[in-house]
Amino acid sequence: MTKVLTDARSIRIKGRSFLAVVLSPDMPLDHWLARLDDLAARSAGFFLDRPVVLDVSDLQIDKVVLKELLEQLAERNVRIMGVEGARPSMLGPGMPPAMKGGKAASDFEVPEKPVVEPEAEATEVEASEAEVGDARSNLPVVAEVRPVTQSLVISEPVRSGQSVMFPEGDVTIVGSVSSGAEVIAGGSVHIYGALRGRVMAGSLGNASARIFCRKLEAELVAIDGIYKMAEDMDPELRGQAVQLWLENDVIMAETLN
Amino acid sequence: MGKVIVVTSGKGGVGKTTSTAALGAALAQRGDKVVVVDFDVGLRNLDLVMGAERRVVYDLVNVIQGDAKLPQALIRDKRLENLFLLPASQTRDKDALTAEGVERVMGDLKKYFDWIICDSPAGIERGATLAMRHADMAVVVTNPEVSSVRDSDRIIGLLDSKTLKAENGERMEKHLLLTRYDVNRAERGDMLKVDDVLEILSIPLLGIIPESMDVLRASNIGAPVTLADAKSLPAQAYFDASRRLAGEALPVTIPGEKRGIFGKFFGRKAA
Ligand SMILES: Nc1ncnc2c1ncn2[C@@H]1O[C@H](COP(=O)(O)OP(=O)(O)O)[C@@H](O)[C@H]1O
Numbered sequence: 292m293t294k295v296l297t298d299a300r301s302i303r304i305k306g307r308s309f310l311a312v313v314l315s316p317d318m319p320l321d322h323w324l325a326r327l328d329d330l331a332a333r334s335a336g337f338f339l340d341r342p343v344v345l346d347v348s349d350l351q352i353d354k355v356v357l358k359e360l361l362e363q364l365a366e367r368n369v370r371i372m373g374v375e376g377a378r379p380s381m382l383g384p385g386m387p388p389a390m391k392g393g394k395a396a397s398d399f400e401v402p403e404k405p406v407v408e409p410e411a412e413a414t415e416v417e418a419s420e421a422e423v424g425d426a427r428s429n430l431p432v433v434a435e436v437r438p439v440t441q442s443l444v445i446s447e448p449v450r451s452g453q454s455v456m457f458p459e460g461d462v463t464i465v466g467s468v469s470s471g472a473e474v475i476a477g478g479s480v481h482i483y484g485a486l487r488g489r490v491m492a493g494s495l496g497n498a499s500a501r502i503f504c505r506k507l508e509a510e511l512v513a514i515d516g517i518y519k520m521a522e523d524m525d526p527e528l529r530g531q532a533v534q535l536w537l538e539n540d541v542i543m544a545e546t547l548n
Numbered sequence: 549m550g551k552v553i554v555v556t557s558g559k560g561g562v563g564k565t566t567s568t569a570a571l572g573a574a575l576a577q578r579g580d581k582v583v584v585v586d587f588d589v590g591l592r593n594l595d596l597v598m599g600a601e602r603r604v605v606y607d608l609v610n611v612i613q614g615d616a617k618l619p620q621a622l623i624r625d626k627r628l629e630n631l632f633l634l635p636a637s638q639t640r641d642k643d644a645l646t647a648e649g650v651e652r653v654m655g656d657l658k659k660y661f662d663w664i665i666c667d668s669p670a671g672i673e674r675g676a677t678l679a680m681r682h683a684d685m686a687v688v689v690t691n692p693e694v695s696s697v698r699d700s701d702r703i704i705g706l707l708d709s710k711t712l713k714a715e716n717g718e719r720m721e722k723h724l725l726l727t728r729y730d731v732n733r734a735e736r737g738d739m740l741k742v743d744d745v746l747e748i749l750s751i752p753l754l755g756i757i758p759e760s761m762d763v764l765r766a767s768n769i770g771a772p773v774t775l776a777d778a779k780s781l782p783a784q785a786y787f788d789a790s791r792r793l794a795g796e797a798l799p800v801t802i803p804g805e806k807r808g809i810f811g812k813f814f815g816r817k818a819a
């Protein structure tokens with residue numbers, strides 16, 4: 292038998308950025324957990340299948356408390372992929388790795404391959420196909436990060452079970468967002484149709500992002516992490532054309548026109 | 549080449565099997581050559597509704613696994629010589645269906661039939677996605693209530709992403725069949741309104757089938773309602789729907805409402 296040649300191919304190691312949800316608990320932790328339970332109860336499955344990073348920068352806790360917090364989260368099916376802002380003594384074997392250097396998408400470096408700006412129309416089509424998440428697995432597709440503010444236009448309804456994620460900028464939907472569908476944008480979200488599902492604008496920390504829709508029947512709206520559920524909304528606004536924005540960490544709303 | 553239609557809904561018990569049989573028979577009553585295919589492996593029903601349960605020898609799984617030839621598995625209807633049934637297996641589990649096998653069978657059926665109507669199982673799992681995978685056109689069966697509408701919305705999303713048509717960048721033609729429409733409940737206002745359902749799903753309306761004892765009576769004698777009692781209201785509604793499927797522009801009326809002409813909805817562009 293001839294000697295098997297050593298495989299000349301090297302192991303490929305690539306870098307890739309993913310969008311994770313960051314949870315920043317505050318003290319007392321049991322109160323914070325109660326609020327988390329409240330959010331989860333009203334917005335079931337929010338953390339399922341989503342990468343979540345725990346930011347403990349502002350917490351004065353030790354390893355024992357952190358371990359307990361991680362267990363509490365695991366019990367709620369929130370799986371933490373990494374811990375940000377932890378002192379080395381707080382982490383150990385069996386705990387998620389330390390993460391650092393997280394940045395908002397606008398801080399991302401220019402991707403290594405030169406971006407040839409395609410015609411506006413081509414961008415739309417390409418983007419809308421890539422962004423409408425795989426409806427069966429519910430795994431959102433994260434767009435390639437580009438240096439300039441981007442916009443994504445989707446010219447069909449976002450159906451129940453679909454997830455549109457666009458951390459780079461604004462999302463415009465020419466159609467409705469169904470109950471059970473969600474749109475997560477780094478910038479503002481414009482919906483030329485009924486909003487019946489969930490929308491999160493300014494999701495990477497942009498308090499000036501807004502949400503516009505032609506008919507408000509949302510299950511949840513959030514701007515820069517501040518959220519409002521259907522039952523917290525003014526019933527007068529239901530079914531109206533509405534814009535929502537953030538003022539001093541409070542979601543404001545008014546009818547359009 | 550025949551046209552493959554999937555009758556689908558997400559939710560169970562909304563009337564997929566009833567509608568597959570009724571539309572299949574109605575198209576055959578026009579003289580077209582039709583096969584209705586049961587994809588509900590393990591929970592087959594179509595054979596009962598077609599009144600062919602005692603004549604099943606081979607089934608779809610046997611054909612896919614090569615244990616039987618397609619003509620051996622096809623059951624000709626006793627009343628209409630141009631109507632056939634390809635039954636599902638009651639004993640195998642749904643993993644017995646393979647994508648390649650289904651593709652081969654669909655390809656063969658298209659050569660012989662004008663219409664291949666696939667009765668999808670409920671849910672969004674393998675059985676349902678295989679049933680829709682090779683379709684040219686979808687009939688989305690929905691009841692006028694919230695959970696059914698949401699499940700249909702979910703299914704429409706899958707029709708636009710998980711089918712061969714969608715993967716090839718083509719548009720799947722989708723039609724809404726509103727079934728079990730209860731005239732009395734509509735009058736009392738405890739059902740979703742037709743316009744609301746259409747607004748949420750935004751696909752063109754193929755027809756509205758009234759809730760009726762005639763449907764139960766038909767399935768008890770093992771006949772599609774269009775054959776059991778062609779004069780009945782649900783049969784009439786299915787006949788009209790089958791004409792629209794075949795391309796006729798026929799205005800849709802809401803059962804129990806004489807004035808309700810919904811032509812504008814059918815004329816809408818497919819979403
Ligand atoms: N228009 C109707 N009026 C009354 N009963 C109906 C009607 N359509 C369906 N049904 C009944 O509802 C039940 C479920 O129908 P079926 O066609 O088996 O639904 P699916 O295939 O979607 O599960 C059956 O008992 C059927 O007879």
Ligand SMILES: [Mg+2]
Nearest residue numbers: 564565588593
């Ligand atoms: Mg059925």
